[in-house]
Amino acid sequence: MxxxxxxxxxxxxxxxxxxxxxxxxxxxxxxxxxxxxxxxxxxxxxxxxxxxxxxxISACSECGNMDVSDPCAVCSAPNRAENAICVVETVGDLWALERAGAFKGRYHVLGGVLSALDGVRPEDLNIAKLIERAERSEVTEIVLALNATVDGQTTAHYLADRLEAAGVKVTSLARGVPVGGELDYLDDGTLAAAFKSRSSV
Missing domain, CATH: 1.10.8.420 (RecR Domain 1)
Incomplete structure (x- = not known):
């Protein structure tokens, strides 16, 4: 117009x-x-x-976060736990979880979720790198912190199946995250509670 x-x-x-x-x-x-x-x-x-x-600013080659350095500040921080990786849909979700201070491990940004309607397939997401990271000896848990939408939950189930062979514990956010809710819009307390009550997938 x-x-x-x-x-x-x-x-x-x-x-x-x-x-x-x-x-x-x-x-x-x-x-x-x-x-x-x-x-x-x-x-x-x-x-x-x-x-x-x-x-x-560019995407971190390790986790997909946006930063001026590669690896990003989160990946290069020496005080973060190496044994847990939190999987999120977008960089905005990563930032939301960092604001809440609920997670002290590493992150992995998928770059979206699977969606038949939008034509988003597994190869369109940053899944191969996640599988590679999950197979490292120091990693013992993968936390699926995906939005509580139909596509988010479909992606979580797909990832749980793919990660089974890596022999790591796969958990997801639980209490506090409403169905249809998006992480970037949730308050810090809700995010912290969801992390504390995560369960096996």
Whole structure:
């Protein structure tokens, strides 16, 4: 939808903003006008931050987290337990669990969940690396911290089957995570309680 009296530069800005989660064409127009109205205080610093992030931030080759270093700060931290790996759907879920401070082991970001409707297959996710990590001698537990959705639970069952051969204990989050709930929207106490009451899959 073209904005009346807007030049190609503004149209491009609105189009790019509308691709962000939660921003439709109208919200993108409002955001663009807000940025343009606060050019020095907001727009230029945001442009610099975006350019800096694009140049310096990448996915960790070990776990899939986003960071300026590879391996990331979580993977390279010496005080984290080596025997447990927490599997999450997205980097946002990893950050949510870190905010809660409920898990002191390592992480693994799948990059999504299996979905027949969306055409997401096992080979589209970061599963092969997870199996490789699970087979390391020091790993004794894999925690499946996937969203309590149909696709999340389907993925959890698939992973439990695949991880059986690795001989590790496979657990999942329990009490406190509602069906249909997404980790990034849960409070810290709920996440901590879910971790403490995890059960075998």
């Amino acid at each position: 073209r904005t009346a009296s807007a030049g190609p530069e503004i149209e491009r800005l609105i189009t790019l903003l509308s691709k962000m989660p939660g921003l439709g064409p109208r919200s993108a127009r409002r955001a663009a006008l807000h940025l343009l109205g606060r050019r020095d205080a907001l727009m230029r610093p945001l442009a610099d931050a975006l350019a800096d992030a694009a140049d310096k």
